[in-house]
Amino acid sequence: MGEVLNVVVAVAVIVFIVRWVTSGKDAASGPSPSAVLGFRPKNVTIEMVETVHTMFPDIPSDNIRYDLLRTGNVQTSINTILERGFLPAPPPAYYTIYPRALDSTDTAARPAPAPSSSSKSKSENLIERYHLENRVAVSSGVEARTPEEAAGRADWEENAEKREASLRERKAQMILAARQRLLAQQAKEAGSST
Template identity: 85%
Template sequence: MGEVLNVVVAVAVIVFIVRWATSGKDTSSGPSPSTVLGFRPKNVTVDMVDTVHTMFPDIPSDNIRYDLLRTGSVQTTTNTILERGFLPAPPPAYYTLYPRALNSTDTAPARRGPTPAAASSSSSKSKSSSLIERYNLEDRVALSSGVEARTPEEAAGRAVWEENAEKREASLRERKAQMILAARQRLLAQQAKEASSS
């Protein structure tokens, strides 16, 4: 009986020492992401977040990253947005692991790791390019200069569902171009009104 008691005490002491030694390593590095988030996060790259954010610019980057951490798939996250129309906001614990992104264009170059000079030159390039240049609408600007200003909703009109993806993409591009040109016309009309009043 005495030997059994000694073995039980020895096993208990060994278990206590092993738990104490391993728990010391975990507390020094902080809690694991799976315990903070409540699930085991998948590997998410900046390109995955940028891909979804490009398709749905009105969805915040943090919501996209949180859903990608859960699913690990751009396609699944995109389908969720298409089905629901939104992505749920991440819980407050998410921000302890991933600090809040103020602006996705400011944080994306920092994550990829270019030099500060390259980051400043890329940000100056993006600031200098306008929507007209980005969507190659310079020739259409000259044609639309005599047209009255319309709201973007009037310019875009109602979408017609096309039978194949290429036609739908072309229709979307045309609607974007019309909305950009209408917004430009409204801006020019507003500037002309301000100039005439002053």
Template identity: 60%
Template sequence: MGEVINVVVAFAVIVFLFRWLTTSNVSSSERSAADTLGFRPKPVSQDMIDTISNMFPDIPPDNIRYDLLRTGSVELSSNKILERGFLDPPPPAYFTLYPREANAEQAARPAQAGAATSTAVKAPKKSLIDRYNLQDRVVQPGPLISEEEVGGKAVWEDSSEKREASLKERKAQMILAARQRMLAQQQKNSSS
């Protein structure tokens, strides 16, 4: 009977030592993240999230980060989006580790920076007439240009310069015809 007790105590000591040695290698933050999420999260950088966000702008950043924490690979997450069309939303426990405020600030910074540069680069809105320099070709409201005259069927030109000139002319005709239709519609609405 004494030998059985010695074996049980020895087994308990070995199990205790084994658990103590294997859990001491993992830091407490990783342990708590693994306990919270239900898996050991892989390292994820902001570049990884940005890469997938640029490829799939309709996928929320939280979904991307959660999937990257699970897979640790941009390729696997991208393939999952391509195959399924979406990524699973993170569970509520995810937001205890990664609150939305931090993600919203990171997402807002590049968006605000992009908005600032795009507004600085863009001039005030121009009309198509101004953009394509058609001021001298603007016709006063009169009979509408027929659809055959507007686009018509293009003839394949010999050189690329002629094809480009033909395309520019067709664009100009379409813009002018659209302007005429818009003015006629405005005149019709104002008279009624």
């Protein structure tokens, strides 16, 4: 009986020492995420955050990641956004474990842009994009109109092609009117600075 008691005490002392030694290493590496957040975080991948952020670009990535850490499910996070219209902001303790996301998500994790968009020059403006270069010279003598006046009131056309052409024309008129207002404003500022 005495030998069994000695073995039990020895095992208890060894377990106590092992726990004490390993707990010192955990304290040196920092608090555990579950202790800081108050719940055990689920595994969240960058793709999960990107999926939700693609659908709701106005929701900050940190809010999305925090909700996914709680739920672990993209569908649940999306339903929360649809029901509430927002995701709650993470508490300040969240940022001690997960550094603040830069703009919207990690730029290194974003997929590369499509080759067609990278081949376009960065200086492309609306005039070039909608091929209105020839109409700029014609409209330079016309007085500036507001976008509402330029767009006018559209009549409902009987087929899709005519409706598309009407929309394209209204866009062109709005772009040209905005350009004229910008040029007038720049001329006014240049005149007042001289």
